[in-house]
């Protein structure tokens with residue numbers, strides 16, 4: 205809840221300081237071309253195309269040699285404070301944003317590696333979460349049968365109520381900073397919502413879309429391009 209008469213603003217924070225080890229492309233995957241345009245550029249354009257987003261911050265590694273050819277546009281600030289893990293990069297970015305953002309403003313953390321995001325999905329998250337104090341995230345319900353692996357199948361995991369987390373994951377600036385700063389082992393958590401849950405809070409799940417997939421493996425490239433060619 206805003207502490208003043210103005211409604212909270214919405215900011216995007218894009219962690220883009222990974223190396224893309226699973227992609228094994230030689231170039232950090234966020235800079236690989238999709239339909240002739242760097243992956244990160246597609247991601248940035250989703251936020252630049254949303255009138256709900258006040259400003260976008262992108263976190264890159266201090267020695268990133270690619271970003272200047274991708275992000276030099278109004279509405280985007282590059283933060284060269286990437287860390288050894290995704291969580292470190294996000295926490296470093298939040299600390300760099302401190303001077304520009306109010307505690308009650310909302311931060312949408314979104315993977316650079318999810319280029320299929322659209323302004324419609326951004327609006328769905330913002331409107332779906334509303335002023336829920338624990339924030340929320342885009343996600344998709346599991347539609348396949350889930351197996352736990354050991355030496356072969358250990359058991360079938362009941363899939364009712366199982367969802368696959370996507371991003372953006374949206375929380376108030378103060379809550380997200382507190383949650384990540386106090387996470388017992390920030391590097392053991394793989395998404396921001398986990399840190400909020402560790403505080404005993406329950407973020408909302410808002411249905412996303414398969415096009416908002418995370419580009420992780422080489423086989424993901426063509427699928428991502430198919431979705432990008434299919435403008436919503």
Ligand SMILES: Nc1ccn([C@@H]2O[C@H](COP(=O)(O)OP(=O)(O)OP(=O)(O)O)[C@@H](O)[C@H]2O)c(=O)n1
Pocket residue numbers: 218219220221222223224225226227233234263286287288289290291293294315316317318418419420
């Ligand atoms: N130290 C890190 C690690 C990851 N990321 C970002 O977090 C997002 C999701 O991470 P992931 O898909 O795992 O990317 P990578 O870590 O680059 O991939 P890999 O695990 O295969 O190396 C990506 O946009 C990535 O750039 C980051 O900002 N800082």
Ligand SMILES: C[C@](O)(CO)[C@H](O)COP(=O)(O)O
Pocket residue numbers: 290315368369370371394395396418
């Ligand atoms: C944050 C995330 O995209 C939610 O599914 C996912 O946890 C990122 O995992 P990664 O191993 O850092 O790609």
